[in-house]
Amino acid sequence: MPLMEGKNVLIFGVANHRSIGWAIAQSLSREGAKIILAYQDRMEKYVRELAAKIPGTEVILCDVQDDAQLDAAFAKAGELFGGRIDTVIHSVAYAPASELENPFLETTRAGFQTALDISAYSLIAVAKRAKPYMEASGGSILALTYMASLHVMPKYNVMAVAKAALECNVRYLAYELGEFNIRVNAISAGALNTLAARGVSGFSDFRSQTAVIAPLRRNIEQSEVGDSALFLSSDLARAITGEILFVDAGYNIMGAASH
Numbered sequence: 068m069p070l071m072e073g074k075n076v077l078i079f080g081v082a083n084h085r086s087i088g089w090a091i092a093q094s095l096s097r098e099g100a101k102i103i104l105a106y107q108d109r110m111e112k113y114v115r116e117l118a119a120k121i122p123g124t125e126v127i128l129c130d131v132q133d134d135a136q137l138d139a140a141f142a143k144a145g146e147l148f149g150g151r152i153d154t155v156i157h158s159v160a161y162a163p164a165s166e167l168e169n170p171f172l173e174t175t176r177a178g179f180q181t182a183l184d185i186s187a188y189s190l191i192a193v194a195k196r197a198k199p200y201m202e203a204s205g206g207s208i209l210a211l212t213y214m215a216s217l218h219v220m221p222k223y224n225v226m227a228v229a230k231a232a233l234e235c236n237v238r239y240l241a242y243e244l245g246e247f248n249i250r251v252n253a254i255s256a257g258a259l260n261t262l263a264a265r266g267v268s269g270f271s272d273f274r275s276q277t278a279v280i281a282p283l284r285r286n287i288e289q290s291e292v293g294d295s296a297l298f299l300s301s302d303l304a305r306a307i308t309g310e311i312l313f314v315d316a317g318y319n320i321m322g323a324a325s326h
């Protein structure tokens with residue numbers, strides 16, 4: 068039987084065909100999942116075009132900074148899915164451009180709040196609203212993080228702080244939701260050329276470094292994150308929660324730049 072047969076999946080964070088969220092939608096739908104894409108207002112056109120490529124896929128407006136939109140999105144998803152959501156994918160991040168260009172020391176209070184609100188708090192906001200639709204039969208919530216939470220990646224700045232908070236959210240949510248058989252994990256993806264990544268000055272250097280330094284001596288592709296998300300969302304990963312899984316060609320294990 069396909070791994071996601073009969074599973075209802077709500078995905079936050081598709082902007083265009085390069086989005087990690089879109090790769091996840093493709094991997095999960097390939098294995099039988101029904102998909103809803105929750106989009107930010109300005110992405111509507113692209114998200115509708117992409118949704119049309121997977122028959123039966125629905126789209127719902129949702130800005131994760133807006134509690135009313137979150138409430139409405141979950142009510143609508145619950146209705147479309149007949150009251151049960153099995154998997155939620157959180158593939159959302161944002162920091163004002165200036166925060167990713169200026170020195171970290173110049174991080175502003177407003178920029179910090181925005182980055183942490185959209186990129187970290189939103190996982191709690193999403194998990195809280197997903198719980199009523201998951202608790203009867205269990206579920207899986209998956210976020211996307213980056214190794215800059217652990218090691219300094221110049222110019223990742225406040226987004227690294229947001230990722231550290233996001234990873235901590237994963238552990239606390241996993242603890243509280245575990246008794247309902249709701250698993251919460253994150254994938255720490257290697258550098259990928261997406262809209263969000265292009266906002267970080269020097270991001271292309273992260274990819275050129277990976278190709279040389281990573282044990283697999285190459286960069287990763289979106290589809291490889293999609294397939295790992297498929298594993299974590301499926302029953303194959305039923306005993307895994309609170310975990311951060313690196314999907315980065317092994318880059319994170321390296322201490323020295325070359326051998």
Ligand SMILES: NC(=O)c1ccc[n+]([C@@H]2O[C@H](COP(=O)([O-])OP(=O)(O)OC[C@H]3O[C@@H](n4cnc5c(N)ncnc54)[C@H](O)[C@@H]3O)[C@@H](O)[C@H]2O)c1
Binds near residue numbers: 107158255259261263
């Ligand atoms: N690209 C990489 O190298 C990389 C590496 C590791 C982790 N990640 C993470 O993967 C996730 C997806 O990013 P991506 O690289 O696919 O880029 P992307 O730009 O395609 O996706 C980011 C998404 O966040 C959404 N978003 C931003 N603010 C929002 C808001 N207020 N409400 C709702 N949605 C909002 C955007 O609409 C977009 O769909 C992010 O969490 C990112 O940090 C990316």
